[in-house]
Amino acid sequence: MHNENLQSSSRRHALFTGGGLVALMASPEIVLAATDAATPAPAAGAKPLPAYATWKDADAMIVHSPITVELKRKYIGNAALTPSNRLYVRNHMPPPSEDIVKDPDAWEIEIAGVAKPARLTVADLKRMGLNSVTMVLQCSGNGRAYFPHKPAGSKWTEGAAGCVEFTGVPVKSVVAALGGLAHGGRFMTSTGGEVLPKDMDPLKLVIERSVPIADTLDHALLAWELNGAPIPLANGGPLRMVVPGFFGINNVKYIKHLAFTKDQTAANIQQNEYRFTPVGVKGSPKFPTMWKMAANSWITAPYGLDKPLSAGRVQLAGVAFGGYQALKSVEVSIDGGRTWRPARWFGPDMGRFAWRNFVLSVDLKPGKYRVASRAMDAAGKKQPEKRAENEAGFNDNSWADRSFELEVA
């Protein structure tokens, strides 16, 4: 059981609200109850947005469960940034109380593994430095729906990803203000502010992730703004660790502890979960962990039409990103990958970790077209045709999985 979904993990039976145990769960099929008051009525057949995320754009989202909410592909749009109310939600348990975002400046974080360890408020952090980064935030399991062995966990298609701007203090500036790194630190280890039950082994449940300092310290932020407004609880406010180019899980929400450590955390979510293993094999430290993202892309329009397009000029538009590497180019195919044409970028270049909008103008006669896009990163690595099979359904960047049929009449 190497999936990332708490509710379907046999090693994690407990789920909690801000204060106490909610339910003991045995079956992956059980869906969590929302932790708060009433939510608006969903469309027929759809699940309701969880109470902490009712401000999301309900029409644009797919609610897999109260802790997993995806943006529909046809709502991704053609802009450089994903609006916050269309950004996916992926929690591991119900979030802490909404109270923690009422006075964001008062939130406290402990910093360890530096010359002068300290306990700082967000107000303190705001005085230490300021920067922002525009970046793709993406769940490790984005695209899991395409894996034929039906991994446990949410069946994300493309929408467990968005491109957003985080503003905060560079972690580097905080380290400098606290006298520099203590000797021997190799990992940056972040602990989330989820409330854990006192009667269970915290290592089994704690959301604590380690990333290599060497690959992250130059870019990481302790962020309090998402797209220009305080980070909402559903997306990790009041304070979130932001690790550009790394999968979502490493961007720890409501961060309450940051340590520069010699080793990776012993937490289960680091040691055994989020490991890339062969199908049928459990996760363990000997397998790669979900750190750096790979290049990916998908066409967002025209997509999900309810009738054939009429023949003529069409603008095939989408988003592409390089992952941890910068993005180099993107191509589009209308014949299922037999031939490819370079697409044109449009809109602003938001930097190495952002996605970028592309378009290819084509004249289409009546017929059926298999439409696909294929990004290449700055190191020359292209999206593969086929996904790399793995137990948990991680890291799918196959261009074929994201291709679709466009009918022209």
Next chain:
Amino acid sequence: MHNENLQSSSRRHALFTGGGLVALMASPEIVLAATDAATPAPAAGAKPLPAYATWKDADAMIVHSPITVELKRKYIGNAALTPSNRLYVRNHMPPPSEDIVKDPDAWEIEIAGVAKPARLTVADLKRMGLNSVTMVLQCSGNGRAYFPHKPAGSKWTEGAAGCVEFTGVPVKSVVAALGGLAHGGRFMTSTGGEVLPKDMDPLKLVIERSVPIADTLDHALLAWELNGAPIPLANGGPLRMVVPGFFGINNVKYIKHLAFTKDQTAANIQQNEYRFTPVGVKGSPKFPTMWKMAANSWITAPYGLDKPLSAGRVQLAGVAFGGYQALKSVEVSIDGGRTWRPARWFGPDMGRFAWRNFVLSVDLKPGKYRVASRAMDAAGKKQPEKRAENEAGFNDNSWADRSFELEVA
């Protein structure tokens, strides 16, 4: 009476809903009734958001009237883009019915002054080309609150401005698809989709603006997306003329007619309103019209604190833009403009027409500081210390007007 506010203009007595006359108004003090159903209760003393804009972030906004809503300066944040729910609203009359944004692709626009005039739907436009622009959208009267002669119209401070991304078709691509410009066109004239009463002279009321083709055609879009989602009615959806670098009024909402014309429109809003005139002088065609924006900037944080800052390191952050010209640099003063220091840019560079975030890190001892910022455009033109006085309170880009006292204890 050269102000831009319909409700306080002596030449405009009528206000309309989607279908009919609402009220005859004589006094600038009368506030319009919302045109639709109930709105949420406002904070004590505050006016409610109008029904078509209840999705805006109420805490962050100042409601001047049901057609004029401003973002509070302390909510501007430190990101490259202004979230749509914090973007100001400035209408000239109640907007058309919400029905027009239910099926944006069905909205129609007539194009004239081209070789092959045509009536096109948004769906047609989406096939002709695709681009996006990140740009400052700003009301001509932003900063009107600082004019000592108390011009009629909304008393905007800094918040009748935002930096947003519009996505649509380049007007140039539409012109090309329709065979090119007809002979003699010098202006691009856009007509809004407001519903006008049949028994009044439409030239007195129509929202129709002309801009010079030479300065706009290379950048203008017919846009259907704002920040990655369909443009909401309150901000001009389903289709808006977007003229980067030009004041808000030229970015005509719910555009239903676009003509390439030899002359500027005879509409009152072009001929007599939005003219830059000496105090006490009525607008007329002999005065400059509100087209190109000038460089401007303001500090957004720390701002509006309810107690003195404690001494020590502070990050003075803000936004700066060049207007029609590109932005070149920005300086910060903490002594009321006696000395200036260059600030550092942070976050992405979103291009010529966008604003950019800046920060200056300073160590402050106890005392009182007069904090200001001053942008310079690529042509070397700096924000002036003093506003240029004018009857309607337009185009205030004085750095002194935006300075404020910061108390450090």
